[in-house]
Amino acid sequence: xxxxxxxxxxxxxxxxxxxxxxxxxxxxxxxxxxxxxxxxxxxxxxxxxxxxxxxxxxxxxxxxxxxxxxxxxxxxxxxxxxxxxxxxxxxxxxxxxxxxxxxxxxxxxxxxxx
Amino acid sequence: xxxxxxxxxxxxxxxxxxxxxxxxxxxxxxxxxxxxxxxxxxxxxxxxxxxxxxxxxxxxxxxxxxxxxxxxxxxxxxxxxxxxxxxxxxxxxxxxxxxxxxxxxxxxxxx
Numbered sequence: 710x711x712x713x714x715x716x717x718x719x720x721x722x723x724x725x726x727x728x729x730x731x732x733x734x735x736x737x738x739x740x741x742x743x744x745x746x747x748x749x750x751x752x753x754x755x756x757x758x759x760x761x762x763x764x765x766x767x768x769x770x771x772x773x774x775x776x777x778x779x780x781x782x783x784x785x786x787x788x789x790x791x792x793x794x795x796x797x798x799x800x801x802x803x804x805x806x807x808x809x810x811x812x813x814x815x816x817x818x819x820x821x822x823x
Numbered sequence: 824x825x826x827x828x829x830x831x832x833x834x835x836x837x838x839x840x841x842x843x844x845x846x847x848x849x850x851x852x853x854x855x856x857x858x859x860x861x862x863x864x865x866x867x868x869x870x871x872x873x874x875x876x877x878x879x880x881x882x883x884x885x886x887x888x889x890x891x892x893x894x895x896x897x898x899x900x901x902x903x904x905x906x907x908x909x910x911x912x913x914x915x916x917x918x919x920x921x922x923x924x925x926x927x928x929x930x931x932x933x934x
Contacts, residue, residue: 713866749926750910750926750927751924751926752867752912752924753924754922754923799866799867801866809855809857809872809874811857811869811872812859812867812869812922813869814866814867814868815866816864816865816866817864817865817866
């Protein structure tokens with residue numbers, strides 16, 4: 710069973726379109742995230758949700774809107790896609806334990822905007 | 824602003840040798856530091872976490888040190904194998920919600 714799964718794996722679309730990426734975790738974690746990894750491999754946090762509530766919203770354009778229907782799901786909707794949105798988007802989840810808080814990542818969605 | 828630097832974009836070593844990767848950070852004081860491994864086309868996978876009051880942590884062939892005075896962490900892989908080839912990311916942090924990643928070091932272990 711995949712702990713954090715996101716779909717689709719690849720997404721190729723035209724500029725101006727609207728697209729969504731779905732993410733689900735079966736680890737029972739309270740916190741979920743969206744990260745963006747650019748061509749230089751920098752991994753930057755975009756959003757963080759804890760129990761369906763937004764707790765981190767980095768400087769991300771309003772065209773990006775996360776939605777968390779329940780604590781196991783965090784979807785990312787992107788409006789009016791631009792060329793600069795091309796990147797790999799990772800979903801992740803975490804849980805605080807006595808051993809610390811570590812992230813579990815999905816396998817990524819490679820978004821290509823043409 | 825917070826800055827994380829990992830040594831050279833790529834590191835090539837011979838199988839059996841010890842690989843040493845460096846992570847330097849500036850302008851903040853993380854409570855702990857994590858190391859992740861990322862393979863092509865996959866998400867990062869957690870390897871080790873070391874706290875600010877710990878000098879060293881080991882897990883099998885992996886060893887991590889954390890020097891809060893130098894603001895530096897060293898990540899060692901002893902008796903390296905070709906299967907260790909991957910990109911390694913460091914992430915100094917106060918919590919997972921403040922996790923900031925370096926751009927990674929791509930390690931290639933040559934047979």
